[in-house]
Amino acid sequence: MTNTSQPTALELFDISDKHLRARASLKWSNVDPDVLPAWVAEMDVHLAPAITEALQSALARHDAGYPGSAEGLITAFSDFARQYWNWSVEPEHVSVHVDAATIASKLMRHYAGADGRVMIMPPVYNRFYDWLSGSGVEPVEVPLTDLSNGGFFDFDGIEAGLKAGTRVILLCNPHNPLGRVFSEQELSQLAELADQYDAVVLSDEIHAPLVHPGVEYAHWLTVSDAARKTGIALHTATKSWNFAGLKCGIAVRSATGPWPHELDPKSTLTDSGFWGILAAEAAFGRSRDWLDTVRDHFAAQSQRLTALLAEHVPGVTFHPPQASFLAWLDFSETALTEEPSTYFLREARVALNPGTAFGAVGASCARLNMGTSAERLERIVTAMGTAWPPR
Ligand SMILES: Cc1ncc(COP(=O)(O)O)c(C=O)c1O
Incomplete structure (x- = not known):
């Protein structure tokens, strides 16, 4: 190359x-x-060359211990969000973890409550089922409709699930496997419902850097006050820059959004993959x-x-x-x-x-x-x- x-x-x-x-x-x-x-x-x-350089330089230093800091990554992610997506993310609203699965599992356990149910909208990323069973929560499935036209929320089904007591929605946007990008209007309607029933939305946005050119994309935390109040977004560079084996996940909330103690950045840094953090900083910052x-x-x-x-x-x-x-x-x-x-x-x-x-x-x-x-x-x-x- x-x-x-x-x-x-x-x-x-x-x-x-x-x-x-x-x-x-x-x-x-x-x-x-x-x-x-x-x-x-x-x-x-x-x-990407910046990623191989970061890893090669760590290897040359025999530098493979615990991560010393995630500050470089958090700055790179916040800059990327602002410049690439026009999304303003405050560094203090970002925390770094081992991967998206760990973030989601901690949050599902924390928020699903005694009834232990989480809403998903199949067909959906296969590992969501593993994440749920590994977290001891039951799936409440509300399938997307009209799949041959891309897949749409079933708002009646979602409301019925919320009414029956489900308090966590695990959303996938951009959607795996359909590749669907939900519109701001659809997300806003979902946020209103979540807010009305006091539910938390975990918005898995890890495919967001790969939204195709010309497609409008709305991050959950940019959609509305209701979305900001109800949601936590999950990001990674691992999928878009192809280093899933290195492990690094990012959680983002808003000023008013929930932040359980399990995600407190002060106590989770050493759980993360050091080389995953180095690669993610090189990805968001220089690739x-x-x-x-x-x-x-x-x-x-x-x-x-x-x-x-x-x-x-x-x-x-x-x-x-x-x-x-x-x-x-x-x-x-x-x-x-x-x-x-x-x-x-x-x-x-x-x-x-x-x-x-x-x-x-x-x-x-x-x-x-x-x-x-x-x-x-x-x-x-x-x-x-x-x-x-x-x-
Ligand atoms: C929607 C979605 N979320 C999460 C993951 C897992 O990402 P990671 O293994 O980097 O945490 C994937 C992987 O394909 C995915 O498609």
Whole structure:
């Protein structure tokens, strides 16, 4: 890769199958050698130079102890929020933790109360189910509606859940797996409801840096006074800059928002991953050109995927995402009767995530990871086409 300030997508995603198969992280190491992996949300990308420099410099110092401070990261995140999103975040409203899962689990335990229930809106990020069961809380599922048009809140269902006593909503925006970005108006209506029933909204916004160009995005804490009063936002750089294994999560509240003692920055710093903090500071602070290229690439991948599916897997329903690199494929209108990921793994040697991992509503669906080169995306969908129509 050349060391210009604005890398091209061709350069960033130019990694051979051979090199990717040598990676020990989950996506490529957990499939057979003849399988093309398009499952877990890792990208086939070179890390941003500022991140590798930060890690190499720590390695050169043999510097791998507990984190000494998160101040650099908090400043980098606040600056990024202001400059990139026009969102003003006070550093004292930010706290750093080991990952998003830990933040959400602590908050769910704290706020779910004696009835121990948390509302989720499937299909939704598969690990939410693990987070809930690991926190000892029961899911109250209020599925999104009209999925073929992107997915919308079921406000009647949400109100019924709140009326029945649920006090925590775990929101995913931008949404994984649908790639949906909820409008300010939809979020504001949700905030009014949450406020009316005295509920807390945990807004998982970790895909926000990858909102596609031209799409308006509203952070929960910018939506309204009701949203600020009810919400805590979850952020990470790990997903958008592709270093999930390094671990670092960020919680943000507003001046009036809740902040339980479990998230008190004074007592959680040494729980965090030191190298995750270094990488996240380099990401938010010094890796914006890289991010712009990757974001543009994913918007283009989404268009490519639309055309490739029409050519090779006609009949599948795909609503292009507004953010990130995940695609939700719905086979319910096709002749495929088998669980889609099992079928494509066996017949096409392509690994997808099964739709049921994201909730029972995903039974005839699969999630495809577009976080790769244009050339490999074409190979993935062409391979799926060799098994289409279903045998
Ligand atoms: C919506 C969402 N939240 C949280 C996570 C987990 O992020 P991390 O492992 O970096 O904490 C993911 C990972 O894909 C995700 O998609």
